[in-house]
Amino acid sequence: MSRAPRALVLTLGIGLGAIGSALGADVVGATTPPTPPPVATTVPAGAAPPTTVALPAAGSRGGATEGSVAKPTHETWTPRRIATVTGLAVVALAALGYAYGKLRSAPPRHPDLARRPPDLDGVDHVEAAG
Numbered sequence: 038m039s040r041a042p043r044a045l046v047l048t049l050g051i052g053l054g055a056i057g058s059a060l061g062a063d064v065v066g067a068t069t070p071p072t073p074p075p076v077a078t079t080v081p082a083g084a085a086p087p088t089t090v091a092l093p094a095a096g097s098r099g100g101a102t103e104g105s106v107a108k109p110t111h112e113t114w115t116p117r118r119i120a121t122v123t124g125l126a127v128v129a130l131a132a133l134g135y136a137y138g139k140l141r142s143a144p145p146r147h148p149d150l151a152r153r154p155p156d157l158d159g160v161d162h163v164e165a166a167g
Contacts (some may be wrong), residue, residue, distance in 0.1 A: 047132060056123045 043135065047135060050128045054121075054128045054150065057121045058125060
C-alpha cells in the first residue's frame with residue numbers, strides 16, 4: 038500500500054473518531070436528569086412536624102456541594118461513551134504505530150553516503166582526495 042492510501046485511511050480514522058467523540062459529548066451533555074418525585078409532608082394529629090431534608094440540586098453529583106472534591110456515589114459510562122473512547126485509543130495507537138514503523142524502516146543515513154553536488158569545474162575534490 039503506498040503512502041497516499043495509508044494517509045487517507047489514517048485521516049479518515051482520526052476524523053471519524055473526532056466526530057464520534059463530538060457527537061457523544063453533545064448527547065451526554067444535552068440530557069437533563071429526571072426531576073425527583075415530590076415528597077409527601079402529611080403530619081398526623083398530635084405528632085411533631087418532620088424535619089425537612091434538603092434535596093440536592095438537579096444535576097448535582099452524588100449529593101456533593103459545588104466545589105467539593107467528594108467522590109460521586111454513582112457514575113456509569115454509557116456503551117456509546119466506552120465505544121468512542123476505545124475507538125479513539127485504537128486510532129491513536131495506530132497512528133503511533135504507523136509513525137514508528139516509518140521511522141524504523143527508513144534506511145540509515147551515513148555522512149559518507151550523502152550525495153554532494155560536484156564543484157563547478159567538474160572535479161569533485163572529496164572523491165579525488167580519497
